[in-house]
Amino acid sequence: MYWNDPRAWSPFDELQSLQREMNRLFDGYESRTAMSRFPALNVWGNEENVVVTAELPGLETDDLDISVVNNQLTIKGERKGEKPAEDAVCHRCERDYGKFSRTVRLPYAVENDKVTAAYQNGVLTVTMPRHEATKPKRIEIKTA
């Protein structure tokens, strides 16, 4: 039997393929920038909408660029590293700044022109209505 043969099956291969699957799930095509895993995204859904939320503190709405093309959502932006005052000396600098770009494939086709986005308390929420064809429909069962 093939699963008794150590050459045929290895748990590490299995893990690697799982990792590849996960990477493919969350990665877009634009993974050129070093911060392509930033920001962390939560993808939500119901029968009407797909909602993507991201924690992006310290941005202004002008610094954000959101687009939906071909069932893929791209969030681009830049966090500026501004000093609170000219003469301030930084003793502890943990907060990152710079440009980021992230693309995710959406679980459903969406209406590109009806996408809305809100930015509140440093959390970005992108709401995308699902395309009519992908909404679940109840199928009537006809009795003979």
Place this chain on the structure above:
Amino acid sequence: MKDNKEKTLKKMEPSAVESTRDERVYVPETDIYEKEDAILVRCDMPGVAQDQVDIRLDNTELEITGTQGGHVPEGCTLLAGEYETGVFRRKFSIPQLIDRDGIKARLHNGVLDVELPKAEQAKPRKIEITAGG
């Protein structure tokens, strides 16, 4: 007897201060700046509303707590999750004397700025050297 002792030891296991709610505690990323007349603390606290921030200064210990609001979009279920929400909490020891009445805090787009003005006696003073005769 021995069993009992072990049991009590287990029960007494020391731990940090725990939260009464079942929620995750995160350490917010923080920048600390110093100006001539103040110390500035800047924390990333996404998803925390203004009334959910608690700043305490106890002697030389500054504690900042921010509770994240529920981010679940109405009627939605999570399809793919990469981050979780909870509470941001962090303590710093502040060495300088702080003018407590002058502490200011501002929350803007998920970034908390706390300004701790130095007390008069802690501000740098230029000492004049008198030429000895």
